[in-house]
Structure formats: C-alpha cells, structure tokens
Amino acid sequence: VNDFGIGVLGFGTVGAGVVQGLQDNGDLIASRLGVRPVLRAIADLDLTTDRGVHVDSDLLTTDAEAVIDDPAINVIVELVGGTSIARDFTIRALEAGKPVVTANKALLAKHGEELFALAESRSTEIYFGASVGGGIPIIRALREGLIANHVHSIHGILNGTCNYILTRMEEDGIAFDTVLAEAQDKGFAEADPALDIDGMDTAHKAVILGRLAYGLHASLDDITIEGIRGLSERDIKLASGLGYRIKLLAIVKKVESEIEVRVHPAMVPLDHVIASIRGVFNAVLVDGDMTGDTLYYGKGAGREPTASTVIGDIGDIMKNLQTGSARRFPPASNGVGSVSLMSPGDVRTRYYLRLSLLDKPGTFSQVAATLGDHGISIASVLQQETHAGDYVPVVVVTHEAVESDCDAAIRSIVQLDVVRDRPVRIRIEE
C-alpha cells in the first residue's frame, strides 16, 4: 500500500466531513484501492471553532500556502469556497504540479477554463466530483460511464434548498416566505439564501455540466438564470391541475450545433421520474444517444455526502499518482464538433402564462390576437369562475414558441388595457 499525503484547505462543514471520512473509512479505502490517503495538514484561518471531529493539533495551520508547498503533501483539497483566495490557492497548487480536488462550483463556473488549461500545461489535474450533486457520482457517470454517448440533454434538480421549498409549498400549501423562514430555522437554507433561491448555485452547476458534456465554456452572464423567489402557491396548484409539477431545473441541451444552458422554474409532467424527486434531494437526468435516459439521485449537499465524493476523487488521484497516469479522463469533453452557446432568446419551449384579465366579453380575444401576432399558438386556455373582482385569472398554455417572441408578446400584452399586472410565465419541459 502506497501512502499519499493529503492537505485540506478550509476546515468548514465539508472539510470536517472529509477529515472525519478519512479517519473513519481510511482503512476501507486503502484495502479497496491499495493506496492510502494520509492526512498531513488542515489549513484554516479559524482554528478554534469545534468542528465535531478530533484532529491532532499538529495538523492544524493557518498557513495554506505552506500546506500547498509542503513536499510531503501530494494532493491538495480545496474547500475554502468563494472565487478569490480559492482561485489563488488552486493556481499555486497546479503551478507546483500538484493535483487539486475541489467542491467549489462557483470557482469552476467562473474560472474553470483558466484552471483546466493551467492543469493541462502542468500535466496535472483537477477533480471536481463534489461540485455538482454532492454525494451523487454524476460527474463520474458523465465523464466515464457515459463516455460512448453523445449527450442529447441534461435536466437537473441541483439545489436541495429550492427543491425542499417547492415540495413543502406543494404538499402542505404553505407560502414561499413561510417555508423559506422554516428552512432557515432548520439549517437547510442559508441565512442569506439568495445564491440558492435566485438560481445562481444551480447555474454554476449547469455551466460545469455543459463543459463536461460538450466542452462549452459558458459565461454566467450569457445564460438565463431565474430562481424560485416569489413563486406563487396558486401557480403550483394550477400546474398540478394541468398535470405538471414545478421544479427548479438546470437544463443543458444540444440543438444542432448550439447548446442551451438555462436555469429556471419549469413545469414537468407529474408522472415523470424527475417530478417524483422530493425534499432536499437532487437528481440529474442525462439523455445519451446510446443509453437513452439515465437518472442519478441522492443528497446534493451536506457534510458527509459531499465528503464522500471528495474522498472518491482523492482515491482517483492517488491511483493516478501511483500509476503515473494523470489526466486519465478529460475535465471537458472535446472533439465532438464545434459547438456554441445558444442565445437565450432563441430557445424554443412551451409556456404557461397566467394573466389577470378584465372580466368582460372579448377581452381574451385581444390576448389571443397579441400572441398570434408574435407567432405564438395557444394549446389550451383555463379560466375558472371567480367572484373576486373585476379581474379574473386566465391561464394560457402555448405550443412551442421562440423565447424572444414570447418576451415580445408579454411586452405587448402588458400594454393591453384589459390586462392588469405582469403575466406570470413558467416554462414547460415535456
């Protein structure tokens, strides 16, 4: 059994999980792999907070750079978070030719192209299994298991906080704000929940998946990112009546030589497996040209699931070091023909539009005409009798339409005298 020195940067939740996992299951890993991870240092600015795991105080340091530079340390585990210091540390490690394991989705979404190029130039590598899907080995499945497949599309539920909120809103009929506050109380949601509920966390993961499946380095600035903030119970109920459930999805899809990358709430058919993913769980559905649909499901966050995947990556890197076979699999797919990011306005999908319409004869025909003027055809209309006032809610489900046409139609509809408020728009994924 070969020993390899492991240095952990960042002793937060996941860092503590990795340390605990190496302690508890180190023998298991050594017996399975014939290589043993030996924790040689843990760097963090805060060395006093109790992480619920016992470590030899000799291992603790505030000097991350010394850890990176230590010749007895072969693998750097970056769990600092953020995109500034984490980037500096990762660059320093790669420049020294040391492989890096990271769970940092923001870092990879923003600086992945630079970091992967640097790793290649130094003949070393970055493993990032825990950046998407926590304990679910989805990165490995895409990179290795499905290597014979052209990927048609990926649909992911990648944020447990959002999926928990949506599940509770639907199952218990509770308002968004109430569920969010409750999730914060229970520790499922961050004190500042914006990164989760406004979709950015999911978007980071979508960018990583797009790179892995297609070699596309999409910028976060160029993709549609909509979260679940302010989603109404009414739309969740109406969706259910139409046979759909609302999920926050990351969608990565190839259409000819263009790749759609988008994050938004979407209606998915109730009887589809993706609709059955409840609570804090994550799931990723991959449609490959040979496999058809495969789905990967599990806990997408949390100390131990995430640490499991980090340690799995450490295992791979140790095997690569042992056998001198770094860069076994590509961090970004390539050579599958040139692809480019589809402009968000060019995406084609179906839409659910909920309008607040003046309750008089002939008003809906104005809406229908406006949609028709923009080339959007109506699949179904739902108007329920209400006695709530002069305005009634009307739901329109469209056939497939181009996003820029839908945007323009909504701008025109808002101008109609018979329409109050901005229509609610939710995209439909079949």
Next chain:
Amino acid sequence: VNDFGIGVLGFGTVGAGVVQGLQDNGDLIASRLGVRPVLRAIADLDLTTDRGVHVDSDLLTTDAEAVIDDPAINVIVELVGGTSIARDFTIRALEAGKPVVTANKALLAKHGEELFALAESRSTEIYFGASVGGGIPIIRALREGLIANHVHSIHGILNGTCNYILTRMEEDGIAFDTVLAEAQDKGFAEADPALDIDGMDTAHKAVILGRLAYGLHASLDDITIEGIRGLSERDIKLASGLGYRIKLLAIVKKVESEIEVRVHPAMVPLDHVIASIRGVFNAVLVDGDMTGDTLYYGKGAGREPTASTVIGDIGDIMKNLQTGSARRFPPASNGVGSVSLMSPGDVRTRYYLRLSLLDKPGTFSQVAATLGDHGISIASVLQQETHAGDYVPVVVVTHEAVESDCDAAIRSIVQLDVVRDRPVRIRIEE
C-alpha cells in the same frame, strides 16, 4: 492517440450494438480518451443473420479462439452468453493475459470467484459494467464513486420484463398471464420467460452486487429467489390500499457481519422513489454510510444501452493498457472485515399474509394465536366484507419477524381447519 484492437465474441443483440457504437461513436471516444478502439474481429457461429449493422466481411469469423489468440487484439469482449463456452473463452483470454469485458451476469454469478482469481494471477482484469443495470453505470458508481462508503444496503429493480409486467398489472388491472403474453408479442419478454419472471436473472445480478459491495461470493443455491409468476392482481390492489406497491427486488443488506442476499417481490411504500420506477426501467438504490441513499435509474437492457456500458468498460481497459495500470479498482470489495452470507431463515422483515378464512366467529383468533405461538406479532388486519361464499379473504400485516418463524407459522396455519389454501406471503421493505 493509441490504437487498441478489439475482438468481439458473440454477434447477437448486444454484440451488434457494440459494433454499431464503435462505428458511430468511435471518434467521440478517441477524442475524449486519447485512445482509439479498433474493431479487429467479430466471432460468431452464425455469420449470415442480418444484425442491422454493416461490417466488413473480413472482420467476421467463426473461430473465437483465433480471435482470442490474435496478437493484434488487445481486449476481448465476451458477449456469447451462457456459462459454458463463455467460461472457456474468458479463461483462455485471461490465461493469455488479455483483459475481458463481459455483460454475462450468469457467468459472473456462477464462476466469478474463479475468473476474478485467474485475472488477478495473470495481472489482468475483467470489466463487467453491463452485467447489472444495462445502460446504468451502477457498477462504476459502486466500485469507484462510492469507494469511501461502507455500504449498508442495496435495493434494485433489475429486471425490466418483470417491472413492465408489474406496472401494467397495477396501472391497467390486467392479469399476469395476459401481460406476459403481450410482453412476449412486443419482444420485451423472451419466448422462454423463466429466467426473468422466476427471478434468476435478478439473482445473478444480486450476487454480483454482493461481491462488489462486500467481497461476498454467494452461491445461487444459498439465497432466497422468488419471482413474480402467479402474482395476483388482488394482492397488487390490496397493497395499494395499504400504501404499498409491489416490485421485484434484489436486496443486498449488511446486518452486523452477515449479508442478506435475496430476490423476491416486495411491497415498497408508494411515496418512496423506488416505487416510482415504471415499465421496463431499472433502478438501484444504494445506502452508503457517508452518502445516505443514492439511486441510479435507466434502461436495464436492450442493444444500445447495454452496448454503451460495454464500450465504457472498453474505454477504461484501453486507458489501463495505455498507462500500464491494470487492476485499478477491485472487482470485489475486500478488507472490510470478514462477512458471511446470512441464512435465508435468519432474515428479519415484515410480512403481508393473505389468508382465505372460514367466515365464522372466532376463526381469526386461531390464526392470531398461531402467529403468536411463533413469536410473530400482528401490526394490522384487513378484512373486507364479501358475499363470495363461506371463506373470506383476510390480510394480516405483521411487525418485523424472523423468516424461519414465519415459515413455521405458515406451516401451522395451513393445518388449521378454518383456513383454505396456502396463504399468500409478500415481504415488506420500508
């Protein structure tokens, strides 16, 4: 890009899929991996049947041994099926130090211990991803992705024919024999469906999963194997009323130092994700000590999904050959402490028992007393009013009990004058 010669033994459904996949997606694989699979020979006794894929006639031969011995062929793909000739070919390849890819679950279930030992002694390897779950990369997930985990349990829906039959029976209220005949018409079920519906195909896979998770070489003779033949629509309906759905499960579970390996129809809670797996799809739920539950879902059979996984394995083996790093991951887990197969009679679970009971006061108390005599306590009883005759159906759901006690109780219940027919017993998995 290094070229590696591939020899395919067996030009059936999967063999044709592999040949097609290598033709269509060979460039993709080469660009991703930096190694190129070059198909050098296909051996089959039948060289005339049209397989729907065009191959150079130079590649075709009836002489499988010449393919194995050909020095230009680096990887042997065994898709012959069965456990006799397939074993001979596999042994010949391994003895020559050539790595083997196989999708042959029967071969591995029966002769895996021998074949893995031979591969080890010749410093070569067997990849078998397609032997369980077809297009789902479950073997890779268990062997590599979850390497940091002690596995608590595995629950698998691993036979698409059975799951299709159960789904149709439940959703459309059709009898077993009718659905089976229809599945045979559509080509989902074999002309001789015994291997599928009597559970042996699932049992082969359970043995492979037990070996991978625990290093346990279980014999098919020593495990519980019950299929779905003769399962009644009535029990499917009653299960639904109790909040369960019946699935044919492979269960591999660690209880202290013993491993349960069993295959039988089981009731699973309706709101559990495993209950939502419909039709021909397969799914495997793995409970690891770090990840918690993760689930893998997709097409468990068929030409292209299975070929996808075979080609994924070819990719791994080529990388191992290129870098001189064979035997990267263990084909059987080891060193996690000594484990042994639990005797089927020692398994503890809950039971659903449906009895045909004489419709007179006091008869149920005889059943309850008999169960009590065998240490089995009753959780609930369901007796619906009928006017069908002297005997009424009574459903008993038990608390957890030991299988040998349940067997003994059923033997005693059958002896009671007030009971007609053998009780129907279905195990419950929570």
